[in-house]
Amino acid sequence: MKNKAVTIVCCILIILAIICFGYIFLNSNKKVEENTNVNNEQEEEENTEVVQREERAKNVVVNSRIGNQLTEHINYSNIYSDRIVNELDENGLSDKAKLLIALDKLYRKADYQNLMSYPEDYSATYITGENMQKILDDTFYNSNTNYMSIEESLEYDSVNNIFTLVHIGYEGASFNYTLEIPYQILQYSDRIELQAYRIYITKNVQMQEITSNITNNLYYDKAKSVLALTLNDEKLGMESGQIEYIRELIENGTIDESILESVQYIFKNNNDIYKLDSFKKI
Numbered sequence: 513m514k515n516k517a518v519t520i521v522c523c524i525l526i527i528l529a530i531i532c533f534g535y536i537f538l539n540s541n542k543k544v545e546e547n548t549n550v551n552n553e554q555e556e557e558e559n560t561e562v563v564q565r566e567e568r569a570k571n572v573v574v575n576s577r578i579g580n581q582l583t584e585h586i587n588y589s590n591i592y593s594d595r596i597v598n599e600l601d602e603n604g605l606s607d608k609a610k611l612l613i614a615l616d617k618l619y620r621k622a623d624y625q626n627l628m629s630y631p632e633d634y635s636a637t638y639i640t641g642e643n644m645q646k647i648l649d650d651t652f653y654n655s656n657t658n659y660m661s662i663e664e665s666l667e668y669d670s671v672n673n674i675f676t677l678v679h680i681g682y683e684g685a686s687f688n689y690t691l692e693i694p695y696q697i698l699q700y701s702d703r704i705e706l707q708a709y710r711i712y713i714t715k716n717v718q719m720q721e722i723t724s725n726i727t728n729n730l731y732y733d734k735a736k737s738v739l740a741l742t743l744n745d746e747k748l749g750m751e752s753g754q755i756e757y758i759r760e761l762i763e764n765g766t767i768d769e770s771i772l773e774s775v776q777y778i779f780k781n782n783n784d785i786y787k788l789d790s791f792k793k794i
Contacts, residue, residue: 572697572704574759578786582706583694583755585651585788586777590689590715590751591680592616595665597690597710600775600791601734607658609791614647615665615677628677641673653780653789686716688736692775693758704779704786707794709772711758712736713748730758732771740767 572578588596592612599609618624618639627643641659648655659675661668667676692708712731728748730740747757761767774794779786 567700569698569700569705572699574694574697578699578704579694579697582697582704582777582779582786585779586692586694586706586708587755588613588690588692589616589620590687592619592665593690594688597692601793605652605788605791607660608662610648610652610655610657611644611660611662611666613788614644614651615662617647617651618644618677636679637677639675639677641675644675650785651788653782653787686714688712688714690734691754691758693755693762695759695762695769702780703789706777706779708775708777709762709769710775711740711767711772715748730767732768733773738771740771 574583592615596609596612596616599606599612603609618627624647627646628637628639630637644659645655645657648657659668659670659673660666664680665678667678668674669676691711691713693711694706694708696707698705698707712734714729714731714736716727716729718725718727726744726746726749728743729736730743732738732740741761748754758767762769762772776792776794777788778790780789781787
């Protein structure tokens with residue numbers, strides 16, 4: 513009987529030991545899983561915080577060095593501005609838009625003047641496809657462009673890879689043009705977003721015997737149905753200072769910024785140079 517009692521007690525102790533071991537083992541695994549989950553959640557939160565930190569935009573002053581560089585990208589000449597913005601509005605940064613912007617830079621930028629040629633076989637000034645591509649590469653993040661002729665601007669000879677430049681002038685004494693006025697620049701880790709107001713201008717020139725009378729009508733809309741103001745001075749005469757002058761009129765409340773149309777240009781960094789990547793109206 514005594515041996516039987518000892519056997520029963522031993523069995524009970526073994527069973528209790530197994531139960532305790534199982535309990536300890538299960539709790540250990542649970543704690544490991546909990547710690548693993550906590551660590552994973554912490555890593556996810558840390559990764560999310562890193563992404564959020566990277567995506568938090570940095571404000572760039574509009575008239576800073578970078579701001580001025582980006583502004584110059586969209587400071588189109590008066591004579592080509594309407595053609596460029598109309599194409600951007602209709603088709604975004606299309607091949608046609610890229611060629612028009614490149615053509616505008618060819619005329620405006622002294623660095624590109626030597627890219628034009630005057631061959632014996634062509635009656636007009638021209639630029640080779642290779643030289644046009646240099647301007648495209650300098651300007652656009654994605655510079656791949658299908659070459660084409662553009663009415664009243666370019667005639668493309670695909671056989672010789674030549675762009676003949678169609679020189680255009682102002683019609684009569686009056687003409688229309690459009691200005692993009694940057695007001696906010698946001699820098700992210702992978703891009704810069706530039707927001708700009710748009711103003712539509714009609715310049716009327718009335719020739720007199722000795723002098724000329726210049727009237728500038730500034731409009732909020734492309735249809736030119738909502739007049740912003742009329743200027744009779746010559747401060748808009750020099751293209752180099754037009755953007756700054758209009759920005760002053762917006763900042764001092766002469767032009768109502770709440771009515772102005774807004775557009776967005778996105779630039780991306782390519783070899784430490786910001787190049788135009790896309791456009792949209794906002």
